[in-house]
Amino acid sequence: KLYTVLAIVLLATMVLTACQTPATATVAAKFKACQVTDTGGVDDKSFNATAWKGMQDAKAAYAIDVKYVESKQQTDYEKNINAYIEEKCDIIIPVGFLLGDATKAAAEKNKDMKFAIVDFGYTPVIANVRGSGFQIDQATYLAGYLAASQTKTGKVGTYGGMQIPTVTAFMDGFYLGVQKYNEAKGKSVVVLGWDPKTQKGLFTGDFSNLDNGKKLTETLLDEGADIVMPVAGPVGQGTLAALKGRKTGLMIGVDTDWSAMYTDYKEYILASALKAMDLWVKDTIKLAIDGKFKGEQYLGTLANNGVSLVVGSEYKAKIDAALTKELDTLKADIIAGKIKTMP
Secondary structure, eight states: OOHHHHHHHHHHHHHHHHHHHHHOOOOOOOOEEEEEEOOOOTTSSSSHHHHHHHHHHHHHHHHOOEEEOOOSSHHHHHHHHHHHHHHHHHHHESSSGGGGGHHHHHHHHHHSEEEEEEEBBSSSSTTEEEEEEEEEEHHHHHHHHHHHOOSSSEEEEEEEESSSSSHHHHHHHHHHHHHHHHHHTOOOEEEEEEEEEEEEEESSSSSSSSSHHHHHHHHHHHHHHHHHHEEEEGEEEEHHHHHHHHHHHHEEEEOOOOOOGGGGGGGEEEEEEEEEEEEEHHHHHHHHTTTOOOOOEEEEETTTSEEEEEOTTTTTTTSOHHHHHHHHHHHHHHHTSSOOOOO
């Protein structure tokens, strides 16, 4: 009888424990990083896509959850950020200059949440926001020098999406790089589409309408430019369409390596000026995971590989050694502060 009683007690204990386990056991929730895109969409093959690559790289490296929401129009910014606040994401990553105001407002109202904005910063720094900037003018200075060395018509062109600082910085560096080539070689290569002195140039007015990019590129080609640098995210695909349609001219890509992204058009892509937004996003997420996140401002430069110039896959073997050496010297001088890459 004693054995029977003990068996009953043991059985009852096991049943009680089994019943309690689902209710009392807890599983640690995965860290969740949430991206809010600008209007170009996550697959813009430009700055949104580069930032999303950083999210995916962080997922692979740190076994976290990542997700995104696309902003179809500027009025979506606040709504999309607030949706992720309600969802209690561990870090919210808005992408682009135009999300600056919405991010600031959300961060100041939700001081216990972490925000990291791509390509925008705040002065003074906001305690729960990690900002980022990229001195892309350093990379496009090199691109301008390269373009001036390769033009056959003596004219190169550029256009932007919207006339905002993160766009015109590309154009400033490009313009000054061309002037450096003219000074060094006694040439007179002309830049169409942007004048840093007057702050006037060509802009599509958006980051989504490919036809606008095609039309502006055709305008530049008609004016004699044979190398064009579009600074308009996916709108740059319109430039590729124009070049391929006319079977002439070359392009300088921005944000990411366009020759790797658009392999069917690689013969038209001379080079690309890169922003390492993917690396910054991944590094920022790691700081948040490790409890080292803080409000601060990052600046990507040639010195820390935050920006760079990469020659297109079709042209790497075609750039002569002397020009490559000149570009390397220019890069070193920019890093050393000997060359000014902004007006």
